[in-house]
Amino acid sequence: MEKRRHPLAAARIALGMTTRELVAGIQAAAARRGLRSGTDVARIRKWQRGVRPSEESQVYIAEALGLPADIVRADDWPNWLPLTADGVLPLGPHSSVPALREALRTAMERRTSTS
Secondary structure (H helix, E strand, C coil): CCCCCCHHHHHHHHCCCCHHHHHHHHHHHHHCCCCCCCCCHHHHHHHHCCCCCCHHHHHHHHHHCCCCHHHCCHHHCCCCCCCCCCCCCCCCCCCHHHHHHHHHHHHHHHHHCCC
């Protein structure tokens, strides 16, 4: 039986980000507001295991993933993350840049592989 990946992990992986890069992005989002975030790798793991991040943290997560803050619905964590079940970013008004990055990354992988 295949284990289903948490939407946060799927979003991060679809963007080619490591967990540490996500942490750095969340901390940078807080810093841009003159605030500090206590987010670390352990906290990301907790969020992926069912702990709900604060609404403020969810806004930082969206920003770190390149998503607009207005899609965050804190009471619907993690369902507001715009991913399909297989972790592919759909092309839409809130995800065009990340979806295009994913398309470019996968196209480049196919060009460099030999058949």
